[in-house]
Amino acid sequence: xxxxxxxxxxxxxxxxxxxxxxxxxxxxxxxxxxxxxxxxxxxxxxxxxxxxxxxxxxxxxxxxxxxxxxxxxxxxxxxxxxxxxxxxxxxxxxxxxxxxxxxxxxxxxxxxxxxxxxxxxxxxxxxxxxxxxxxxxxxxxxxxxxxxxxxxxxxxxxxxxxxxxxxxxxxxxxxxxxxxxxxxxxxxxxxxxxxxxxxxxxxxxxxxxxxxxxxxxxxxxxxxxxxxxxxxxxxxxxxxxxxxxxxxxxxxxxxxxxxxxxxxxxxxxxxxxxxxxxxxxxxxxxxxxxxxxxxxxxxxxxxxxxxxxxxxxxxxxxxxxxxxxxxxxxxxxxxxxxxxxxxxxxxxxxxxxxxxxxxxxxxxxxxxxxxxxxxxxxxxxxxxxxxxxxxxxxxxxxxxxxxxxxxxxxxxxxxxxxxxxxxxxxxxxxxxxxxxxxxxxxxxxxxxxxxxxxxxxxxxxxxxxxxxxxxxxxxxxxxxxxxxxxxxxxxxxxxxxxxxxxxxxxxxxxxxxxxxxxxxxxxxxxxxxxxxxxxxxxxxxxxxxxxxxxxxxxxxxxxxxxxxxxxxxxxxxxxxxxxxxxxxxxxxxxxxxxxxxxxxxxxxxxxxxxxxxxxxxxxxxxxxxxxxxxxxxxxxxxxxxxxxxxxxxxxxxxxxxxxxxxxxxxxxxxxx
Numbered sequence: 244x245x246x247x248x249x250x251x252x253x254x255x256x257x258x259x260x261x262x263x264x265x266x267x268x269x270x271x272x273x274x275x276x277x278x279x280x281x282x283x284x285x286x287x288x289x290x291x292x293x294x295x296x297x298x299x300x301x302x303x304x305x306x307x308x309x310x311x312x313x314x315x316x317x318x319x320x321x322x323x324x325x326x327x328x329x330x331x332x333x334x335x336x337x338x339x340x341x342x343x344x345x346x347x348x349x350x351x352x353x354x355x356x357x358x359x360x361x362x363x364x365x366x367x368x369x370x371x372x373x374x375x376x377x378x379x380x381x382x383x384x385x386x387x388x389x390x391x392x393x394x395x396x397x398x399x400x401x402x403x404x405x406x407x408x409x410x411x412x413x414x415x416x417x418x419x420x421x422x423x424x425x426x427x428x429x430x431x432x433x434x435x436x437x438x439x440x441x442x443x444x445x446x447x448x449x450x451x452x453x454x455x456x457x458x459x460x461x462x463x464x465x466x467x468x469x470x471x472x473x474x475x476x477x478x479x480x481x482x483x484x485x486x487x488x489x490x491x492x493x494x495x496x497x498x499x500x501x502x503x504x505x506x507x508x509x510x511x512x513x514x515x516x517x518x519x520x521x522x523x524x525x526x527x528x529x530x531x532x533x534x535x536x537x538x539x540x541x542x543x544x545x546x547x548x549x550x551x552x553x554x555x556x557x558x559x560x561x562x563x564x565x566x567x568x569x570x571x572x573x574x575x576x577x578x579x580x581x582x583x584x585x586x587x588x589x590x591x592x593x594x595x596x597x598x599x600x601x602x603x604x605x606x607x608x609x610x611x612x613x614x615x616x617x618x619x620x621x622x623x624x625x626x627x628x629x630x631x632x633x634x635x636x637x638x639x640x641x642x643x644x645x646x647x648x649x650x651x652x653x654x655x656x657x658x659x660x661x662x663x664x665x666x667x668x669x670x671x672x673x674x675x676x677x678x679x680x681x682x683x684x685x686x687x688x689x690x691x692x693x694x695x696x697x698x699x700x701x702x703x704x705x706x707x708x709x710x711x712x713x714x715x716x717x718x719x720x721x722x723x724x725x726x727x728x729x730x731x732x733x734x735x736x737x738x739x740x741x742x743x744x745x746x747x748x749x750x751x752x753x754x755x756x757x758x759x760x761x762x763x764x765x766x767x768x769x770x771x772x773x774x775x776x777x778x779x780x781x782x783x784x785x786x787x788x789x790x791x792x793x794x795x796x797x798x799x800x801x802x803x804x805x806x807x808x809x810x811x812x813x814x815x816x817x818x819x820x821x822x823x824x825x826x827x828x829x830x831x832x833x834x835x836x837x838x839x840x841x842x843x844x845x846x847x848x849x850x851x852x853x854x855x856x857x858x859x860x861x862x863x864x865x866x867x868x869x870x871x872x873x874x875x876x877x878x879x880x881x882x883x884x885x886x887x888x889x890x891x892x893x894x895x896x897x898x899x900x901x902x903x904x905x906x907x908x909x910x911x912x913x914x915x
Contacts, residue, residue: 311469311471311472315474316406318410318458320794321458322397327398332892332900333891334391334591335595340391341590342363343364343392343550345541346542347360347362348541348542350529350535350538354540357374364392367395367399368395368396368400371396371517376513376514379539379541380518380519380520381518381543382520382541383543384522385521385903386588386589386901387544387586389480390481394413396411396517397411400476407474409473409474409475410474411517414449414450414477414479415481415682415894416480416481416482416500417680418896419449419485419500420678421503442504442506443507446503446504446514450477451463451467453894454469457796458795459795461794476515477517478517479516479519481520482519482520483520483521483523483525485497487669489524491527491528492527498528501528501535504516505535505536513537518535518538525540546590547585554594555568555569559594564597565610567614568610568611568613579619579621579624580618583621583624588901593610593613596631599639608631626913629903629907632904633650634650636653636889637653640887652874654913654914654915657889658914659873661904661908663689663692664681664905664909665681669681674695679691680896682893682902682905683898684890684897685897686799686800686803686859686877687799687858689862690862692866697861698861699861701860702861705857799895803859803878859877859878888900
């Protein structure tokens with residue numbers, strides 16, 4: 244086991260001592276009667292909090308895991324649990340996927356060795372292990388089952404994994420912010436070619452951030468150790484989702500990503516990876532002579548009528564109810580119905596819809612509807628299936644908390660979110676240098692849905708309200724009266740700092756004491772020290788879970804709750820400190836000006852600490868009126884929609900169950 248350096252906990256102790264020194268300096272006049280007992284009590288309380296926080300920091304860091312092999316084993320268990328649930332969601336609650344077939348599609352040059360001519364889903368792990376190097380590209384038409392095939396490979400590798408084998412981790416390629424990397428000077432060039440070292444650093448930074456942000460209990464140090472030891476196999480999902488165009492050009496994000504991945508090496512060989520992409524987009528890149536080098540590209544074929552018949556017979560309770568559909572597939576293999584049911588996604592939706600029953604046991608719909616004359620085209624079958632799918636999912640997943648979710652509400656709310664994602668994908672718009680995702684729904688990153696200015700102003704109003712609430716608490720609870728000048732100074736200072744902060748509005752990040760091991764983390768820790776109490780509880784609890792050997796996917800709602808609570812504590816504290824300091828300054832106690840300074844400094848601390856939570860509240864406040872209204876409990880609604888099979892989990896994000904469902908809901912014609 245590697246030896247730990249003591250820099251993290253030493254820095255936490257230094258921060259605690261610094262705060263203690265500030266408190267002691269501000270209270271040095273206690274013996275002379277310059278500071279009242281209330282101020283002394285507050286100083287001692289601050290010292291106690293600082294000492295407790297420093298001890299908690301050391302205790303949390305003491306449990307950080309540096310044994311990469313042991314951490315990989317724990318990560319493998321967490322990924323296995325999360326991706327098994329994701330597979331169940333994708334398959335509609337049933338564990339029987341279509342055993343799709345795929346064919347090897349060699350590139351013009353630079354193919355992996357050992358690629359067989361064809362394969363099938365049930366044997367994909369064996370197919371992959373024969374590749375040298377282990378680089379596989381999975382392509383197919385929309386709905387062909389690319390993600391399911393990648394998941395089957397991922398789970399098979401986990402189930403048969405040895406102690407020192409890499410852990411396959413699925414990452415959505417749409418979340419790879421190449422634009423921000425370019426702004427930092429580490430991004431891809433506009434021309435071809437990348438130094439292997441630079442490419443490795445880019446991939447390493449992205450994968451490490453994903454691990455830290457997604458899995459509770461992994462520190463940046465542990466994530467870097469896993470990558471450096473070659474214990475992570477990136478499973479990169481959705482190259483086609485990086486660009487809006489169906490024919491990405493040479494300047495596309497997808498081409499830039501392949502440029503980096505082609506230079507991504509481990510030692511002297513290309514680094515192993517798995518990649519998924521729609522066939523059309525991948526072929527468009529190949530026309531520019533760009534493809535994944537030293538890889539085997541396979542393409543999933545369409546489901547034949549015979550395969551569709553077998554799948555239906557295996558999944559339904561009574562094949563006799565489906566006889567009309569089965570006869571049509573046999574008699575007319577080129578019919579609109581056969582074409583509409585030629586993908587695993589459509590087949591799964593059809594079986595899910597037509598096998599639903601009411602409380603009496605009667606089936607809600609008849610499969611014979613699929614052979615009606617009015618459903619003579621692919622689009623008509625799609626619209627029919629998705630409308631029933633949405634309606635039945637809402638009806639089937641009712642409980643005491645979601646009885647108010649009507650099919651109309653679900654369609655309207657999901658439609659707003661789908662339209663927002665499609666707009667991001669189509670326009671490629673950015674915020675603060677970050678490309679907005681066209682697939683991921685992350686609670687605290689959804690604020691641009693309400694516009695660029697309105698959420699910022701709402702955030703400022705919330706921050707001002709919390710600060711003034713703390714000031715009122717200090718004045719009312721301690722019987723303090725401020726002069727008009729002091730009140731005006733407080734208002735001006737709050738407005739100036741608040742507006743400055745709102746204009747910047749940095750990206751929120753979750754607290755993790757493991758980041759104290761880096762210079763950036765230590766600087767951030769200093770800024771957060773005044774607001775350490777509430778977050779320390781959560782981080783210490785996370786450290787205990789890490790020590791006990793359990794990793795888990797972070798619930799995005801927990802991030803929002805911790806952030807909001809932290810912001811409230813810091814904001815109220817800022818108001819109280821300002822009032823106490825201002826009252827002492829007005830009484831002639833100049834050393835008490837530290838309270839004024841600390842109160843003002845805590846305003847941006849409150850805004851940063853509560854950034855994720857306050858942005859979430861600002862989003863809801865700005866979207867309650869008009870056609871873009873969203874439910875107050877948006878996090879709960881997204882969780883419910885995932886349980887209902889309309890969304891799927893992807894780390895800390897939610898995604899639509901399938902891109903076809905997202906596109907269908909984004910169309911205003913399909914909304915109530």
